[in-house]
Amino acid sequence: MRAFVAVVEEGGMSAAARRLHLSQPALSQTIGALERELGVELLVRSSTGVAATEAGLTLLTEARAVLARHDQAAAAVARHAGACGGILKIGIPLELPPDLLTGPLADLAAAYPGTRVLAHHLSTAAQMAALRAGELDVGLVREHPIGPDLDAVQVAEERLGVLLTVEDAEKISEPEGIRLDALAGLDWVGFPRSGSPAWYDELTAILRSHGLELGPPAPEGQELIPEVKLAAVTAGHAFALAPPHWRHPLPDTVVWSPLAGHPLVRRTWAAWKADSHRRDLGHLIVALDRSTR
Amino acid sequence: MRAFVAVVEEGGMSAAARRLHLSQPALSQTIGALERELGVELLVRSSTGVAATEAGLTLLTEARAVLARHDQAAAAVARHAGACGGILKIGIPLELPPDLLTGPLADLAAAYPGTRVLAHHLSTAAQMAALRAGELDVGLVREHPIGPDLDAVQVAEERLGVLLTVEDAEKISEPEGIRLDALAGLDWVGFPRSGSPAWYDELTAILRSHGLELGPPAPEGQELIPEVKLAAVTAGHAFALAPPHWRHPLPDTVVWSPLAGHPLVRRTWAAWKADSHRRDLGHLIVALDRSTR
DNA sequence: AGCGTCGATCAGCAGGACTTATGGCCGCCG
DNA sequence: CGGCGGCCATAAGTCCTGCTGATCGACGCT
Numbered sequence: 001m002r003a004f005v006a007v008v009e010e011g012g013m014s015a016a017a018r019r020l021h022l023s024q025p026a027l028s029q030t031i032g033a034l035e036r037e038l039g040v041e042l043l044v045r046s047s048t049g050v051a052a053t054e055a056g057l058t059l060l061t062e063a064r065a066v067l068a069r070h071d072q073a074a075a076a077v078a079r080h081a082g083a084c085g086g087i088l089k090i091g092i093p094l095e096l097p098p099d100l101l102t103g104p105l106a107d108l109a110a111a112y113p114g115t116r117v118l119a120h121h122l123s124t125a126a127q128m129a130a131l132r133a134g135e136l137d138v139g140l141v142r143e144h145p146i147g148p149d150l151d152a153v154q155v156a157e158e159r160l161g162v163l164l165t166v167e168d169a170e171k172i173s174e175p176e177g178i179r180l181d182a183l184a185g186l187d188w189v190g191f192p193r194s195g196s197p198a199w200y201d202e203l204t205a206i207l208r209s210h211g212l213e214l215g216p217p218a219p220e221g222q223e224l225i226p227e228v229k230l231a232a233v234t235a236g237h238a239f240a241l242a243p244p245h246w247r248h249p250l251p252d253t254v255v256w257s258p259l260a261g262h263p264l265v266r267r268t269w270a271a272w273k274a275d276s277h278r279r280d281l282g283h284l285i286v287a288l289d290r291s292t293r
Numbered sequence: 294m295r296a297f298v299a300v301v302e303e304g305g306m307s308a309a310a311r312r313l314h315l316s317q318p319a320l321s322q323t324i325g326a327l328e329r330e331l332g333v334e335l336l337v338r339s340s341t342g343v344a345a346t347e348a349g350l351t352l353l354t355e356a357r358a359v360l361a362r363h364d365q366a367a368a369a370v371a372r373h374a375g376a377c378g379g380i381l382k383i384g385i386p387l388e389l390p391p392d393l394l395t396g397p398l399a400d401l402a403a404a405y406p407g408t409r410v411l412a413h414h415l416s417t418a419a420q421m422a423a424l425r426a427g428e429l430d431v432g433l434v435r436e437h438p439i440g441p442d443l444d445a446v447q448v449a450e451e452r453l454g455v456l457l458t459v460e461d462a463e464k465i466s467e468p469e470g471i472r473l474d475a476l477a478g479l480d481w482v483g484f485p486r487s488g489s490p491a492w493y494d495e496l497t498a499i500l501r502s503h504g505l506e507l508g509p510p511a512p513e514g515q516e517l518i519p520e521v522k523l524a525a526v527t528a529g530h531a532f533a534l535a536p537p538h539w540r541h542p543l544p545d546t547v548v549w550s551p552l553a554g555h556p557l558v559r560r561t562w563a564a565w566k567a568d569s570h571r572r573d574l575g576h577l578i579v580a581l582d583r584s585t586r
Numbered sequence: 587a588g589c590g591t592c593g594a595t596c597a598g599c600a601g602g603a604c605t606t607a608t609g610g611c612c613g614c615c616g
Numbered sequence: 617c618g619g620c621g622g623c624c625a626t627a628a629g630t631c632c633t634g635c636t637g638a639t640c641g642a643c644g645c646t
C-alpha cells in the first residue's frame with residue numbers, strides 16, 4: 001500500500017522506486033501483485049508514467065487512511081516503549097562537515113522518538129574496532145571498511161584546501177588556488193598514521209608525488225584537534241590541510257585557500273555492522289544517504 | 294498484526310496457530326519479530342498461555358482499528374472490481390453431503406462478493422481431467438488425487454449404509470445394522486468403474502472379501518443417479534449403497550439401513566491445481582477444511 | 587533517425603517464512 | 617513426588633517470496 005501511494009504521488013514507478021530506495025522492477029512487481037490480489041486494474045501505464053484508474057483513486061484514499069492508522073498505532077506502541085527505546089551510539093571523526101548530521105538526526109528523532117543518540121569522538125581506526133566490538137552502532141569514518149562484517153555508504157566528499165599564514169599564502173597563491181607543489185619547503189602538519197592508515201597512505205602518496213618532502217609522521221598519541229593545527233600553522237613555515245568549512249572562523253594571521261585542481265578529496269563513510277537489523281539505525285543511514293544526493 | 298490479535302483473543306499461541314492454520318513455531322517467531330520491531334514486550338509468556346502487557350493491550354486496540362480500516366479499504370476496492378470478479382468453477386459429485394457446501398459458500402460470498410460460483414456435476418475422473426485442463430477450479434472427488442500437480446484436503450467422511458426393499462431388509466436386519474455378508478445373493482447396484490477407479494476398486498474389494506459375488510461392472514456411460522438406484526432396488530433382489538442422508542426421502546417400499554461395524558467409509562476430498570494462487574479459492578478451501586473439524 | 591525515459595519481463599540470488607523435531611517449563615494427576 | 621501432557625522457545629532444513637541487474641518494446645523529444 002505504501003508503495004502504491006508513493007507511485008501515485010510521484011506519478012511514475014521509476015520516480016517512486018527512487019523514493020522508496022528500491023529498484024524499478026521490484027516496484028513494478030509489487031504493484032502488479034497488488035492488482036492481482038485485488039483483482040482490479042489500479043493504474044494505466046504509459047510511457048510517460050502512470051495514472052490512477054477509478055479503482056486506483058479509491059485505493060489511494062483508502063490506503064492513506066490505513067497507513068495513517070497504522071502509523072498512529074506504531075506511535076502509540078512506541079510511546080509505551082518510552083524510555084527503553086534503544087541507545088544509538090555514533091562515532092564522530094574530527095572535522096566533520098558541520099551540517100551533515102543535523103538533518104538526518106532530526107529526521108531520526110521524529111521517526112523514532114524513543115531512540116537516544118550518543119556521540120563519541122574517535123579516530124577511524126578506533127571506530128572500526130568499536131563497531132566490530134559492538135561498542136558503536138554507526139561510525140563516520142575516512143576509509144571504506146574492509147571485510148564483509150561491516151557495511152558502509154559514502155556520506156560526504158570534501159575538497160581539501162590548505163591553511164597557511166597570511167605571508168606564506170601571499171607568496172604562492174594563484175588565481176584558481178594554490179598549487180600543491182608550491183607547498184614544497186613547508187612542513188606538513190599531519191596526523192598520526194594509526195588513526196586512519198589507508199587514508200594517511202593515500203594522502204601522503206599524493207603529497208609526495210607532488211614533490212613534497214614530509215617530515216617524520218606525527219606521534220601516535222597526538223590527535224590533530226583544530227587548536228593544534230592552527231597553532232602549528234601560526235608558528236609559521238608550515239601548512240595544514242582543511243576542508244572548506246574552515247574558511248570562516250580563523251584568526252587574522254591564518255587563511256584557508258583552495259587547492260588548484262582539487263587534488264585532495266577526503267571522503268567520509270557511514271559504517272555499521274552488516275548483521276545489525278535495527279530499524280532506527282537503518283532509518284538514520286537512509287537519511288544520511290539521501291541528504292548527500 | 295492479525296496474528297497478534299489472534300494470539301491475544303485465543304489466549305495462547307498454540308490455539309491461535311491452529312486458528313490461523315499455521316504452526317506454533319511460525320507464530321512464535323512472528324510475534325517475536327513484531328516485538329523486536331516495536332522494541333516492546335507485548336506478551337508475558339507462561340506455561341498456560343500468554344497475557345498481554347500494557348503495551349500489548351495498546352497494540353490490541355490499535356491493531357484492531359488498523360485491521361478494520363484495512364478490511365474496509367479492501368472492500369471498497371473490491372466493490373470497484375465489481376462484476377469482473379473471477380468465476381470459480383466447482384465440480385460436484387453425485388450424493389454430496391447436503392450441508393457440506395452451504396456454510397463455506399456463504400463464507401466465500403461474504404469475503405469475496407465479486408466471485409461467482411459455477412457448479413458442474415462430474416464424476417471423480419472427469420473432475421481430475423477438468424482440473425488439469427484448467428476447466429475447473431476445485432473438484433469434490435472420491436479419491437485422493439495422485440501427482441504433485443493437484444493438492445487436496447479431505448472434506449467429508451460418510452459411513453455408507455444399504456438401500457433395500459422392505460421385505461429384503463426384514464429378513465436380514467440385525468439390531469446394530471446389516472452385516473455385509475448377509476447381502477450375499479443380492480445384486481449390487483454399482484456404478485461404472487471409470488468414474489472413480491480407485492474408489493471402485495477399494496469398494497468392490499471390500500464387498501468381495503465379505504463373500505459377495507458382484508455381477509458385471511455397470512456399463513461405462515451410465516451414471517448412477519438416485520432415480521436409477523432406487524428403481525433398481527425397488528425391482529427387488531438388489532441392494533445399493535448410500536450415505537446416511539438417504540434415510541429420509543424414500544418411498545415406502547425401500548429402506549436405508551446402516552451397516553454393522555461400518556465397513557464401508559466413503560471419503561470426499563476437495564482437489565485443486567497446486568499452482569493456483571487464487572485468493573478466493575484458498576478461502577473456500579480453508580472454509581471447507583475448517584467446517585469438517 | 588537517434589536518443590532518453592518509461593514500464594514490463596527475465597534469470598539469478600538472498601533472506602524470510604514456514605515446516606518438523608526437539609528441549610525447557612509448569613500444572614495436573616496418580 | 618515422579619510421570620504426563622499442555623504450553624512456549626529454539627534449532628535445522630526447505631521452499632518461496634522479493635529484490636536486483638540486465639534487457640526489451642514503446643513512446644516522446646530533439
